[in-house]
Each structure stands twice: as structure tokens, then as C-alpha cells.
Amino acid sequence: MEAVARGDEQALASLIERYAARIHAHLCRMTGDRDDADDLLQDTWVRVARGARRFDPGRRVRPWLYGIASNLARDLHRRRQVRARPPLAEPAAAGSGPLEHIDLRDRLAGLPDRLREVVLLRYYGDLDEAEMAAALGIPRGTVKSRLHGAIRALKRTFGEPE
Amino acid sequence: MSCDAFQERLSELALGRALDAPERWDDELRRHVPECDGCAEHVRFLQALVGALESVPAAPAHAAVIAGARERAVRALRAQAPMPRFARELAAVLAIAVLALPLAIGDAWLVAREATALLSPWLPPALLTWLGAVYLGSLALTTGALYAAIPLAVGLAQRRRA
Numbered sequence: 001m002e003a004v005a006r007g008d009e010q011a012l013a014s015l016i017e018r019y020a021a022r023i024h025a026h027l028c029r030m031t032g033d034r035d036d037a038d039d040l041l042q043d044t045w046v047r048v049a050r051g052a053r054r055f056d057p058g059r060r061v062r063p064w065l066y067g068i069a070s071n072l073a074r075d076l077h078r079r080r081q082v083r084a085r086p087p088l089a090e091p092a093a094a095g096s097g098p099l100e101h102i103d104l105r106d107r108l109a110g111l112p113d114r115l116r117e118v119v120l121l122r123y124y125g126d127l128d129e130a131e132m133a134a135a136l137g138i139p140r141g142t143v144k145s146r147l148h149g150a151i152r153a154l155k156r157t158f159g160e161p162e
Numbered sequence: 163m164s165c166d167a168f169q170e171r172l173s174e175l176a177l178g179r180a181l182d183a184p185e186r187w188d189d190e191l192r193r194h195v196p197e198c199d200g201c202a203e204h205v206r207f208l209q210a211l212v213g214a215l216e217s218v219p220a221a222p223a224h225a226a227v228i229a230g231a232r233e234r235a236v237r238a239l240r241a242q243a244p245m246p247r248f249a250r251e252l253a254a255v256l257a258i259a260v261l262a263l264p265l266a267i268g269d270a271w272l273v274a275r276e277a278t279a280l281l282s283p284w285l286p287p288a289l290l291t292w293l294g295a296v297y298l299g300s301l302a303l304t305t306g307a308l309y310a311a312i313p314l315a316v317g318l319a320q321r322r323r324a
């Protein structure tokens with residue numbers, strides 16, 4: 001990253017080579033739309049190039065990249081004011097039907113951005129709480145409460161007692 | 163430990179892909195879950211959630227998209243490149259020289275006012291104006307050069323030290 005900050009184009013290309021696929025997958029999951037993910041991937045790397053000189057060498061690169069991508073995805077949602085996926089369905093009645101009949105994927109997509117992104121960053125990005133806190137610019141305790149809030153929300157819509 | 167605390171721990175294990183790795187569960191958790199219907203149910207919910215997360219599709223990025231991202235990022239990096247040293251020094255010299263201008267104008271105005279009052283009985287107004295302009299010009303040049311010598315001297319000293 002220090003080489004990128006010095007303007008080393010080859011170092012930037014290596015960074016893109018290494019992380020682009022993972023960041024693209026994260027953006028796909030955040031936006032639910034491949035075209036949006038394609039556009040945001042480009043914007044992410046432009047921001048990386050512009051911000052490289054301000055990057056604190058003491059920080060880790062991966063959370064920083066995921067943080068930029070998540071912010072862009074959130075901004076896109078905010079601008080559009082519509083969800084890429086349908087909103088949450090009404091909670092099912094407790095004990096209504098076996099687990100496999102309920103599409104948790106849709107329920108996950110219907111979570112508010114702030115809750116969904118921590119689940120995605122933790123599960124797919126493999127970021128721990130401290131890294132997520134750095135990526136999203138929020139305290140570690142907030143990350144923890146959002147993670148458990150997401151689980152509780154999913155469970156609630158799942159129709160199970162907490 | 164309460165069931166809420168056990169369930170939070172289980173949720174953390176699930177999102178860290180360790181729900182099905184009982185060796186990563188602590189002893190207390192291993193003992194509690196089989197004896198508690200609520201927590202066992204939570205484990206089943208988490209297993210369904212992990213299944214759902216595993217099935218969320220993330221279309222791989224096309225090579226062209228990554229190439230496009232790289233191209234835009236490299237352009238952005240080039241645009242961020244710092245000014246060459248000579249250009250930076252020249253900009254500093256000019257900026258500081260310009261600082262001398264208000265000082266020179268103020269001084270010339272004061273001198274011109276006094277000189278006009280003193281010399282107007284003997285010299286024609288056109289000559290007085292011409293003398294004033296020459297004085298202002300020479301003062302601005304001299305003061306500007308003096309000011310500009312500061313960054314030049316600093317730059318020279320830095321180059322010698324390097």
C-alpha cells in the first residue's frame with residue numbers, strides 16, 4: 001500500500017488483482033445487482049487510488065477496501081431510496097413450517113443496510129469485529145450489537161421465539 | 163451464563179464459520195446446548211442461516227470489468243501524483259513573492275503621498291506620477307525578491323542535507 005501511495009502503478013495493479021474478485025462479490029451481495037457491483041467496483045478502486053496517499057500505514061488494507069466498497073453500496077441505496085430486493089415479508093407465525101421452506105436469503109436481503117453489511121463482512125469478508133469497526137468507522141461495540149441485532153431480526157422474521 | 167449469552171456466542175461461531183466445529187466451542191457451551199431446547203433451536207436456526215448464506219450467489223467479475231477498474235484507478239493515481247520538486251519550489255517562491263505586493267503598494271502609497279506634498283511646487287504632476295510608478299515597481303521587485311529568497315534558501319539547504 002505504501003508503494004501505491006508513492007504512485008506505483010504496478011503495486012496498484014497487484015492490489016486490484018488480489019482483491020477485485022472478493023470486493024466484487026461483496027458488492028454483488030450488498031447491492032443484489034451485478035451491473036451495480038460492476039460500476040461500484042470501478043468507483044471503489046478509483047477511491048483507493050485517490051485515497052492511497054492518506055492511507056495510514058498502521059491500518060490493514062483489507063478492512064479499508066471493504067469499508068470503501070460498503071460505503072459506496074450504502075450511498076447507492078440511499079440515492080435510489082429503493083431496495084434492490086423486495087422488503088421484508090411479514091413475520092411468519094411461530095412454528096409455521098420447516099426451516100427449509102423459508103427463504104432466509106430474501107430475509108437477509110431485506111435487512112436494513114447497516115445490519116446486512118455486518119453479516120456480509122463477517123461471513124464472506126472474514127473480518128473480525130475490530131476490522132469491521134475500522135472498515136465501517138464505528139465503535140467495536142456497535143459492530144457487535146449490529147451483528148446480534150441482525151441475527152435477532154432474521155430470527156424474528158423467521159417466526160421463532162427469541 | 164444466560165441463554166442469551168450462549169446464543170450470542172453461538173451466533174458468533176456461526177458467522178465465523180465455526181458452528182459445525184465443536185472443537186471450537188468452549189466446555190460450557192458444549193454442556194449447555196444439548197440440555198437446552200431454546201439454544202438447540204437457535205443452533206438449528208443458525209444452521210439454516212449458514213445454509214442460506216452459503217447459497218447467496220455472487221456472480222464473478224468479468225475480466226473486462228476488472229481491467230476497466232484497473233485502467234480508471236491508474237488514471238486516478240496519475241492524477242494524484244505529487245508535483246515535481248522544481249514545480250513545488252517555484253510555486254512556493256511565487257506564492258511568497260506575491261505576499262510582498264501589498265507591503266510594497268502600502269509603502270509606495272505612503273511615500274508617494276508625502277513626496278507629492280513635498281515636491282508638487284517644483285515638479286509637474288506627470289513627472290511625479292512617473293516617479294511614483296518607478297518607485298512602486300522597484301520596491302515591489304526588491305521586496306518580492308527578498309521574500310522569494312526564503313523558500314529558495316530553504317530548498318537549497320534541504321538539497322544540501324539530502
